[in-house]
Amino acid sequence: MDLKSNHGCRILTDPIPITKPRLQFHDSLLPLSSSEVFSHGPFLTIPWNKPGLLDDVLSTSWLDDMKSSSPRHMIKYNGNEFSTNDVDAAYHNWMLNYPSALTSIEHIMNNAKGKRIALFLDYDGTLSPIVDNPDHAFMSNAMRAAVRNVAKYIPTAIISGRSREKVRKFVGLKELYYAGSHGMDIMGPVQCSADHTTEIKEGNLYQPASEFLSMINEVFVSLVKITKNIKGAKVENNKFCVSVHYRNVDEKSWKTVAEYVQDTLKHYPRLRLTHGRMVLEIRPVLKWDKGKAVEFLLESLGLGSCDDVLPIYVGDDRTDEDAFKFLREGDRGYGILVTPAPKESSAYYSLRDPSEVLHPKGGIAPPFAYHLVMQALQAS
Numbered sequence: 001m002d003l004k005s006n007h008g009c010r011i012l013t014d015p016i017p018i019t020k021p022r023l024q025f026h027d028s029l030l031p032l033s034s035s036e037v038f039s040h041g042p043f044l045t046i047p048w049n050k051p052g053l054l055d056d057v058l059s060t061s062w063l064d065d066m067k068s069s070s071p072r073h074m075i076k077y078n079g080n081e082f083s084t085n086d087v088d089a090a091y092h093n094w095m096l097n098y099p100s101a102l103t104s105i106e107h108i109m110n111n112a113k114g115k116r117i118a119l120f121l122d123y124d125g126t127l128s129p130i131v132d133n134p135d136h137a138f139m140s141n142a143m144r145a146a147v148r149n150v151a152k153y154i155p156t157a158i159i160s161g162r163s164r165e166k167v168r169k170f171v172g173l174k175e176l177y178y179a180g181s182h183g184m185d186i187m188g189p190v191q192c193s194a195d196h197t198t199e200i201k202e203g204n205l206y207q208p209a210s211e212f213l214s215m216i217n218e219v220f221v222s223l224v225k226i227t228k229n230i231k232g233a234k235v236e237n238n239k240f241c242v243s244v245h246y247r248n249v250d251e252k253s254w255k256t257v258a259e260y261v262q263d264t265l266k267h268y269p270r271l272r273l274t275h276g277r278m279v280l281e282i283r284p285v286l287k288w289d290k291g292k293a294v295e296f297l298l299e300s301l302g303l304g305s306c307d308d309v310l311p312i313y314v315g316d317d318r319t320d321e322d323a324f325k326f327l328r329e330g331d332r333g334y335g336i337l338v339t340p341a342p343k344e345s346s347a348y349y350s351l352r353d354p355s356e357v358l359h360p361k362g363g364i365a366p367p368f369a370y371h372l373v374m375q376a377l378q379a380s
């Protein structure tokens with residue numbers, strides 16, 4: 001695990017997903033794939049008989065094969081040895097399919113010619129580094145300034161699993177659009193009928209899961225209660241979803257965390273489980289996700305079905321995949337996956353970590369947007 005510092009906090013690079021132990025779950029708690037989510041009616045029936053495991057990392061078994069290539073520098077992780085060289089090689093190999101956004105500027109710029117850009121940014125792991133205490137996931141001032149700058153020229157939205165209020169507090173910029181609770185709580189732009197421009201107004205909310213509010217609260221309270229004796233477990237109320245963090249829980253107790261979540265969910269068939277980075281996320285079984293939120297925001301901005309719009313989404317987690325997928329379908333735009341390790345993704349490009357999201361020369365971020373903004377300014 002890589003440790004740096006962020007306002008005195010430990011910055012964590014999640015372990016390379018090679019041989020990480022997996023949390024064992026009852027079948028009913030398996031995450032729904034996007035296709036399952038979209039193939040049903042407005043509410044979903046949780047598939048009770050799907051076999052498998054709930055991973056907290058993507059399966060990368062092909063990396064195991066590379067492990068055996070007589071590496072010189074071995075790393076021991078969870079009792080298994082693997083090579084840093086191999087991981088690097090795997091990453092470079094992976095980048096053939098997911099080229100770095102840093103080195104693809106020209107390609108992106110060419111495709112952006114004559115188009116209006118809309119920028120969507122995930123928060124944790126994208127704008128702020130992953131740290132062990134979710135309450136301390138601060139964004140740097142440089143990143144804040146960069147996002148503020150880019151938002152002057154490009155409609156910019158933050159789409160986060162956190163509650164909208166919390167992520168807005170972390171980001172601290174009033175000129176952005178915010179979608180919290182994985183897109184289930186959107187403070188949308190308002191169209192001015194007079195000149196068809198859009199503006200941000202308090203109170204223009206879209207909350208497709210509002211009927212779940214009290215249920216989510218109930219689940220939050222009960223999970224706080226039952227996990228209170230598990231050292232390191234943290235339950236976070238994200239308004240329309242609940243996060244159960246196990247990052248700081250001893251691995252021996254992960255099973256207990258899983259069982260508690262499983263037992264709780266048995267009483268709530270209208271809630272489902274998804275998973276992120278060392279976190280279990282409980283949310284309504286609604287046909288709504290970050291992809292839907294992007295679609296909704298584009299429509300609200302009047303950019304919905306326009307050929308001259310290029311939406312770009314930057315995110316690091318599995319829940320961001322719904323947005324990547326939405327953009328990839330019909331070649332709507334680009335997803336950029338922030339990850340230090342190879343992952344299957346619907347994104348087009350990659351960045352290694354939040355430090356790459358920030359333009360190295362300071363000023364406007366993310367790096368591709370810097371160039372796009374310059375291009376837009378030169379064109380005007």
Ligand SMILES: O=P(O)(O)OC[C@H]1O[C@H](O[C@H]2O[C@H](CO)[C@@H](O)[C@H](O)[C@H]2O)[C@H](O)[C@@H](O)[C@@H]1O
Pocket residue numbers: 122123124125129130131132133134135137159160161162236238243245247276277278279281317319
């Ligand atoms: O959609 P996001 O903005 O990426 O939010 C997803 C979850 O992010 C937070 O948890 C993650 O970041 C924490 C701070 O770095 C880290 O400690 C945790 O292990 C990560 O899973 C947030 O706390 C969750 O509520 C969000 O759902």
